Amino acid sequence: MKIRAAVLEEFGKPLNVTEVELAEPRQGEVLVRLAACGVCHTDLYTAxxxxxxxxxxxxxxxxxxxxxEQLGAGVSSLAVGDHVVTLFAPQCRECEHCKSGRTNLCLAVREQQNRGYLPDGTTRLSRDGVPIRHFMGTSTFAQYTVMPEIALAKVNPEAPFEAACLFACGLSTGLGAAMYTAAVREGSTCVVFGAGMVGLGAVVGCRLARAQRIICVDLSPQRLELAAAHGATDTWLAGPDTVAQILEQTRGFGADYTFEATGRVEVMRQAVESARMGWGLCTVAGVAGKGETLDVIPRWLIQGRRIAGSSFGGVRGRDQVPELVERYLAGEIDVEAFISRRIALEDVNHAFELMEAQDGIRSVIEFR
Incomplete structure (x- = not known):
């Protein structure tokens, strides 16, 4: 079938919204008609x-x-008409990692997905007979996509698509970093560095975990106001004295939990140094640039601080994304407040420009 899609033709250049071919789903695959898609920093990072x-x-x-819209052979957990959220982090429930209960990093299709292919090592996307690769196994800047069954979470059809799509990455990453990776304890003190989509999700996750104090640090007063509306008890403008300020506010010990959601290695170091001596946990959810390294003084670790990485917030997609969507429907998460603009697919490059200018939290593409 012919579909409209936003193609990354060349790095550093605007995406080309054009017509491409999408083949039918094969064994274990599903055809999905996209209704909404968030424009995430990871897309801009790759572009x-x-x-x-x-x-x-x-x-x-x-x-x-x-x-x-259509099922490939062997698909058993989904039916035509189901509402789904796409998962760049699949959950097969059968591999060693899935069965361990210790990680959400499924091994089933990882190798091919990282190369831009579906599980059988081929693509369903093409143009003039030339294959076009899939991004993160999803490729949702398009009217339709074909994905593995294990990379789709069936969600409550009462959830509006423009809200549900944010659980496919940014919002779940922040929520999960607090609720699953760090497993924030009730009554604790938390510091969130960054008030973009992931950081705001972490603020909400800390609130849902009943943290007593949630400090959010960012360069934008507008984003800090949003953080306060979603559960931050303190909002601070970022600066070189942030670590000293946190230590001063915590009797010199540091915070029980810190979260880094900026992708900047200098902020990651601040998050480590702000964690409490003895048991402080720094969770890194931001993605650093190519070749960048995190410089940590070993003494900070010897004194009991720990660092954890968090991919997709540790969320097990098929099991836990539907649960998070239910919490949204129950009124515990105000997702609509994070949607800054509703746009058409043709406006995706403008959405990238807005993101670079830190104008708003999420632009959501609506397909009609």
Whole structure:
């Protein structure tokens, strides 16, 4: 079938919204009609060429929600008409990692997905007979996509698509970093560095975990106001004295939990140094640039601080994304407040410009 899609033709260049071919789903695959898709910083990160694992040409997009239109052979957990959220982090429930209960990093299709292919090592996307690779196994900057069954979470059809799609990446990453990776304890003190989508999600996650004090640090007063509205008890403008300020406010010990959601290595170090001596946990959810390294003084670790990385917030997609969506429907998470603009697919490059200018939290593509 012919579809409209936003293709990354060349790194550092605007995406090309054009017509491409999408083949039918094969064994274990599903055709999804996209209804909404968030424009995430990871898409911009790859389009810029900074991502060392990026490839072109490909159809970008990974924060999608839509409706199942067709099933490939062997698909048993989904039916035509189901509402789904796309998962760049699949959950097969059968590999060693899935069965361990210790990680959400499924091994089932990882190798092919990282190369831009579906599980059988081929693509369903093409143009004039030339294959176009899939981005993060999802490619949701398009009217339709074909994905593995294990990379789709069935969600409550009462959830509006424009809200549900944010659980495909940014919002779940922040929520999960607090609720699953760090497992924030009730009554604790937390510091969140960054008030973008991931950082705001972490603020909400800390609130849902009943943290007593939630400090959010950012350069934008507007974003800090949003953080306060979603559960931050303190909002501070970022600066070189942030660590000293946190230590002063915590009797010199540091915070029980810190979260880094900026992707800046200097902020990651601040998050480590702000963690409490003895048991403080720093959770890194931001993605640093190509070749960057985190410089940590070993003494900070010897004194009992720990560092944890968090991919997709540790969320087990097929099991836990539906649960998070239910908490949204119950009124515990105000997702609509994070949607800054509703746009058409043709406006995706403008959405990147707005993101670079830190104008708003999320632009959401609506497919009609």
């Amino acid at each position: 810029s060429g900074v991502d060392p694992s990026g490839y072109a040409p490909c159809v970008l997009g990974h924060e999608g929600a839509g409706v199942v």
